[in-house]
Amino acid sequence: MEIRDILGNIRDDHVIYADCGPCRRSFRLDVAVLVERFGPDYPTLDALRKVVCKECGRRLTTMRAYDSKMQVGPPR
Numbered sequence: 001m002e003i004r005d006i007l008g009n010i011r012d013d014h015v016i017y018a019d020c021g022p023c024r025r026s027f028r029l030d031v032a033v034l035v036e037r038f039g040p041d042y043p044t045l046d047a048l049r050k051v052v053c054k055e056c057g058r059r060l061t062t063m064r065a066y067d068s069k070m071q072v073g074p075p076r
């Protein structure tokens, strides 16, 4: 089965970091906030493209990772 890359499919152990080059800030994005803003069916990549820096309003460079401290189960 195809796994769609939508906000509702982001797992709890999945964290998203965002960096702003111009002002050298790093943010950790809250997936719950993204879901609230765009809805669970919204494509993750499109949502990340719309995230901008709170300080300068530029588009952030985002990076996705898994939280290694959390237990990761087999894919469902």
Ligand SMILES: [Zn+2]
Pocket (backbone or CB within 6 Å): 020, 021, 022, 023, 024, 025, 053, 054, 055, 056, 057, 058
């Ligand atoms: Zn910035």
